[in-house]
Amino acid sequence: MVIKNLKVAFGSAEILRGVNLEIPPNTITALMGPSGSGKSTILRVLNRLIELYPEARVRGDVLLDGQSIFKMDVIELRKRVQMIFQIPNPIPNLSIFENVALGLKLNRLVNNKKELFQRVKEALEKAQLWEEVKDRL
Ligand SMILES: Nc1ncnc2c1ncn2[C@@H]1O[C@H](COP(=O)(O)OP(=O)(O)OP(=O)(O)O)[C@@H](O)[C@H]1O
Ligand SMILES: [Mg+2]
Structure with a gap:
């Protein structure tokens, strides 16, 4: 970039x-830089999350593989x-299972429900959350 x-x-x-x-x-x-110096603001520009802040005015350009990110399909x-x-943001109207499964589903990374369940379980185990949430997925 x-x-x-x-x-x-x-x-x-x-x-900035x-x-x-x-x-x-x-x-x-x-x-690296002191708190408030704009590190997160740069990151929010790179995938255009900054557009969710109507008060933010952005000038300049960011190129990804030579193409301006501002002319790309945002999705x-x-x-x-x-x-x-820094702080996890689960989507509040989705269940625990659905939150973890979302990326796998949207990117079509699994072929069936059994595989999806297995991948969700693995992810929750890696995050040391499985025992805590397995009865209220
Ligand atoms: N929506 C907003 N409206 C007004 N000012 C904002 C907004 N978002 C961020 N700022 C200001 O922009 C500056 C940079 O904030 P930013 O969050 O990018 O800093 P940072 O370097 O990531 O800090 P930290 O190390 O604390 O995470 C700060 O002064 C902050 O108060
Ligand atoms: Mg920050």
Whole structure:
């Protein structure tokens, strides 16, 4: 990804004032800085979650494989560019099972219900949650 002269303001507060950054593929890139310096704001731009904040004004461009993310289908972009939040955000109107199964279903990664159940169970076991939630999935 290439970030070009990215500027983000919330109302009159300019949070990002012209960020230029290249994020190479297949490597880990870490952003470091004091609380409030705009790290999460950059991440919210990269998959356009920033558009959920009507007060945010975004200028500049972000290229993914040479193409502007702002001209892409937002769903396709978010399938490739994702954000893991500091605090988990289960979807409140879905059950525990459905929350865990959602990604597998949307991306058609399982073939049948049995396999889906097995993958959900595995995921909950890895997160040390299975014993706690297995009776109220
Ligand atoms: N919706 C918003 N409206 C107004 N100001 C906002 C909004 N969201 C973030 N900000 C401001 O933008 C600045 C950057 O916030 P951001 O969350 O990106 O910082 P951060 O570097 O991720 O901080 P932390 O290390 O605490 O996670 C902060 O000053 C914050 O108060
Ligand atoms: Mg943050």
